[in-house]
Amino acid sequence: MLREMLDAASQSVLDEYQERFDIAWIYHDSALEGVVYSMDELQAAMRNEVVTDTSLIPVYDEIRNHMGAIEMIREMSTRRRFTVSLEVIKKLFAQLAPEELEGKGPPKYRKDMPLHRLYFHEISQPDKISYRMRQLVQWLSDPETKKTMHPVRIASKAHYQLLHIYPFPRHSGKVARLVMNLILMRAGFPPVVIHATERQRYYEALRNGEDATATLVNQALGAAIETAIQHFEEAR
Numbered sequence: 001m002l003r004e005m006l007d008a009a010s011q012s013v014l015d016e017y018q019e020r021f022d023i024a025w026i027y028h029d030s031a032l033e034g035v036v037y038s039m040d041e042l043q044a045a046m047r048n049e050v051v052t053d054t055s056l057i058p059v060y061d062e063i064r065n066h067m068g069a070i071e072m073i074r075e076m077s078t079r080r081r082f083t084v085s086l087e088v089i090k091k092l093f094a095q096l097a098p099e100e101l102e103g104k105g106p107p108k109y110r111k112d113m114p115l116h117r118l119y120f121h122e123i124s125q126p127d128k129i130s131y132r133m134r135q136l137v138q139w140l141s142d143p144e145t146k147k148t149m150h151p152v153r154i155a156s157k158a159h160y161q162l163l164h165i166y167p168f169p170r171h172s173g174k175v176a177r178l179v180m181n182l183i184l185m186r187a188g189f190p191p192v193v194i195h196a197t198e199r200q201r202y203y204e205a206l207r208n209g210e211d212a213t214a215t216l217v218n219q220a221l222g223a224a225i226e227t228a229i230q231h232f233e234e235a236r
Contacts, residue, residue: 002190002225005232013235017228022046024193026066031196033173034118037063066174069095073178077185083141084158084179086133089167092178096171109133110169119173121207123166132165140183151187152221155180156214163206180217190228192220 006014023042030037037059044051045063069092076082090107094100101107109129124132139145140158149157159180166172181191194202198216205212 002228002232005229009232009235013232017231019046020231022067022070025070025191026063028193028196029174029177030062030066032194032199032202035062036196065096065098069174069178073182073185076182082186084137084182085141086137089133089137089162089175089179092175093168093171096174097168100170107168109167114169119163119166119203119206121164121203123164129165129167133167136161136165151183152189152218153214155183155187156217157210158183159217160206160210160213184221189221190224192217192224194220
C-alpha cells in the first residue's frame with residue numbers, strides 16, 4: 001500500500017515528506033545518543049543556511065555529517081550488486097566523524113573500554129573487535145543467511161551485533177542503526193527510526209538480547225509504515 005502511494009505521489013509531496021522524515025530521523029537518532037537538537041538547528045543545517053553564530057558550527061557539522069551518512073546509505077541501497085563489507089561500515093563512520101581521520105589514515109577501531117557511555121550492555125574487548133567485525137560481515141554475505149532469515153531479522157541482528165562489538169570510539173550506535181537501515185532499504189523496506197521516547201526501552205532491549213531488540217525494531221518499522229501512509233493519505 002505504501003509503495004503504491006509513493007508511486008502515485010507528486011514530487012512536491014514526496015519532497016515535503018522526505019524533508020520531514022530526515023529531520024525526524026536525525027533528531028530521534030541523535031536523541032538516542034543523548035544529543036538533542038532544536039528544530040531551528042536541524043532545518044538551518046540541512047538547508048545549508050549561513051552560520052552567523054560561530055559557536056553553532058560544530059552542531060551544524062554534526063547534523064550535516066549525519067545527513068551525509070543517510071544519503072550515503074540511500075545511494076548504496078540502490079546499487080545492483082552490493083554487500084555490507086568492513087569498508088562500507090568504516091566509510092559510514094568516516095562520514096560521521098571526519099575529524100577522526102584528519103592526517104591519521106583509515107578509520108581505526110576503538111582502543112580502550114570507555115568508562116563513561118550511554119549504553120550499558122557488554123561490549124567487546126578492543127583486541128576482539130577486528131575478529132568479531134570480520135565474523136559479522138562474513139555472516140551477512142553468506143547466502144545461507146539470506147535463505148534462512150527474514151531481511152528485518154537480519155537487519156535487527158546486524159544492528160544488535162554491531163552495538164555489542166561497539167567498534168568505534170564514537171558513533172557506534174549511529175553506525176549500527178545506519179547499517180540496519182541499509183539492509184532494510186535494500187530489501188525494499190522503509191528505514192526504521194527508533195523514537196527518543198523509546199530510549200530507555202531501547203537500551204534495555206540491547207541488554208536483554210536479540211529477540212527483545214528485534215521486537216522493538218519490528219514495532220518501529222510498523223510505526224514508520226503507518227506514519228508514512230497517514231502522510232500520503234492526508235496529502236491527497
